[in-house]
Amino acid sequence: MSHADMVPEAANAPKSPPPEVNAGSGEAELQRQRIRAAYLFLLPMLVMLALVAAWPLFRSIAFSFTDASANTIFNGESEWVGFDNYVERSVRSNGEVRWRGVLVDGDWWNAVWNTVRFSLVSVGLELVLGMLVALVLNAEFKGRGLVRAAILIPWAIPTVVSARMWGWMLNDQFGVINYMMMGVGLIDRPIAWTASSDTAMIAVLIVDVWKTTPFMALLILAGLQMVPRDMYEAAKIDGIHPVKVFFKVTLPLIRPAILVAVIFRALDALRIFDLIYLLTPQSDSTVTMSVLSYRELQQFGDYGEGSTMSTLLFLIITGFVLLYLKIGRVDLAGDKG
Amino acid sequence: MQQVWWKTALFYAGVVLIVVIAVYPFYYAVITSLESGTALFTPNFLPEMITFQNYVNVLTQGAFVRSIGNSILIAGVTVCFALLLAVTASYALSRVRFRGRGLLLMTILGVSMFPQIAVLSGLYELVNLLGLYNTPWALVLSYTIFTLPFTVWVLTTFMRDLPIEIEEAAIVDGASPWVIITQVFLPLLWPALVTTGLLAFIGAWNEFLFALTFTISETQRTVPVAIALLSGASQQEIPWGSIMAASVIVTVPLIVLVLIFQRKIVAGLTAGGVKG
Known part of the structure; x- marks a missing residue:
């Protein structure tokens, strides 16, 4: 990668005159110049983001108001149908009122419920387990580096690979999980983890928690490391029980770190696609909003309805973020005050 | 000082548990990728055999x-x-x-x-x-x-x-x-x-x-x-050995x-x- 490629641009960039640091007007001029340069520096990024994020988002939302299908998406023959993809009321000749559209679709609400259920349980579990792992890593002991290296492994493994790995381990006939659980007598016959509707969600949760707890743990650990050590020393001298110290001192201090970690994870969980698409492809008990929308778009070629679902997901996530930031008063930009 | 040793033991047990859970699935993928035939389909904790056939298959076919x-x-x-x-x-x-x-x-x-x-x-x-x-x-x-x-x-x-x-x-x-x-x-x-x-x-x-x-x-x-769509001779037959070999190949560098x-x-x- 050569930054030298960009040097010619530097020649065109306005050369700042020698700053008269003490003169008020010179400083103001310098400031103006820096702001001009800042806008120039931001421009390429903004253009790129407009092209790959803002425009496609706008188009996806626009598709949700049309009857676009795989055949009409490119030739402009799709028609504007207003909110019909969301909800459409029609009166039959016999006076019977019919409702159609995503918002009255049982499959959609099933997917919403699955997504919410999955997000709540997975983020909750990851928070508790991540906290435990972080507390362990925050203690000083021999081999701490080794443990930290080990927990980075699940994080580094591609989701597709972990879905495959666990799919194999959870296999009903040859899976090592069934083998182990039968070995210690937890179950008396093999469970079809990924195929059975009772256990499919559990399987997905196991894999997700395994893969993403390390991320949670590392973020919480970073928070823990900012708690001054003297605090613990002082509490120890005062004879306060460690559990009490944790809830009264540590937890309030690492609250910002936890809030940030939770929202990062929650956003990931709400949009989950790959793991469920690969681990439990046919299961109604795990299908999420992203998976359902993808199915509609790619398998059925229904761009109108698929985009309606993706737009609703976008709105739900945006609403969640705004609510969370308001309630948690999270300062993500570190820019306030 | 009497009660301290079991606390330490418990702590290290926790540490070992964390490491095992974190590493075991990948270890199991490696074992699977080194086996073929019936050994592949028998759950085990050490490889029963070592063959690189799965790797050869993945790298030469498709x-x-x-x-x-x-x-x-x-x-x-x-x-x-x-x-x-x-x-x-x-x-x-x-x-x-x-x-x-x-x-x-x-x-x-x-x-x-x-x-x-x-x-x-x-x-x-x-x-x-x-x-x-x-x-x-x-x-x-x-x-x-x-x-x-x-x-x-x-x-x-x-x-x-x-x-x-x-x-x-x-x-x-x-x-x-x-x-x-x-x-x-x-x-x-x-x-x-x-x-x-x-x-x-x-x-x-x-x-x-x-x-x-x-x-x-x-x-x-x-x-x-490629890994997600890796398929065997027939639709029903999932080539677990090859999938695990492919998984190991792309994960090790990471x-x-x-x-x-x-x-x-x-x-x-x-x-x-x-x-x-």
Whole structure:
């Protein structure tokens, strides 16, 4: 990668005159110049983001108001149908009122419920387990580096690979999980983890928690490391029980770190696609909003309805973020005050 | 002191448990990838046999090697491109005070955490209009949606922490913002660039949804899609041995990288978050 490629641009960039640091007007001029340069520096990024994020988002939302299908998406023959993809009321000749559209679709609400259920349980579990792992890593002991290296492994493994790995381990006939659980007598016959509707969600949760707890743990650990050590020393001298110290001192201090970690994870969980698409492809008990929308778009070629679902997901996530930031008063930009 | 030893024992038991749970699935994938025939289908804790047949199969049949090449190319180009744009942008965001900076930062963070499915149909249209469908460039373009905001965000937090004095000295010397970036900040930023680049590379390397949607032929697939669609002689027969071999092949380099850059990665992961 050569930054030298960009040097010619530097020649065109306005050369700042020698700053008269003490003169008020010179400083103001310098400031103006820096702001001009800042806008120039931001421009390429903004253009790129407009092209790959803002425009496609706008188009996806626009598709949700049309009857676009795989055949009409490119030739402009799709028609504007207003909110019909969301909800459409029609009166039959016999006076019977019919409702159609995503918002009255049982499959959609099933997917919403699955997504919410999955997000709540997975983020909750990851928070508790991540906290435990972080507390362990925050203690000083021999081999701490080794443990930290080990927990980075699940994080580094591609989701597709972990879905495959666990799919194999959870296999009903040859899976090592069934083998182990039968070995210690937890179950008396093999469970079809990924195929059975009772256990499919559990399987997905196991894999997700395994893969993403390390991320949670590392973020919480970073928070823990900012708690001054003297605090613990002082509490120890005062004879306060460690559990009490944790809830009264540590937890309030690492609250910002936890809030940030939770929202990062929650956003990931709400949009989950790959793991469920690969681990439990046919299961109604795990299908999420992203998976359902993808199915509609790619398998059925229904761009109108698929985009309606993706737009609703976008709105739900945006609403969640705004609510969370308001309630948690999270300062993500570190820019306030 | 009597009660201390069992606490220590309990603590180390916890430590061992964490390590085993973290590492075992990958270990099991390695074992499986080294077995064939009936050994493959018997659960075991040590390999019953060692054969590299699965690896040979994966690397010689189909287009898996090509997929590895595609993934390296796509992730590499995406990351270089994102870093190039991000260095100047994050200088502006971290060192210059201007109106709307906070809002812009929040927007960038918002884009990086966007549900990918929300832009899928729009991107699909864009990719086709630009004639990029089923080419690596479709993925380079679409991966920018998460690599660019991410690199900008992390580099901004890194740059914000650099002392103001070095920049002031340069300003007094009459250096333009461009010179400040290239001559003053860039040399200090190398470690951050490596970290951010590595994290963005891993993100692009692992991406699945766009890769699945924007490629159709076997030769254009990236590694995750190739592994997801790896199939055996018949639909029913899932080639677990080959899948595990392929998984090990693409995961080992990542794990090696992660272990080498362990400290930097942890710093990069947490740089975005724990400022508050």
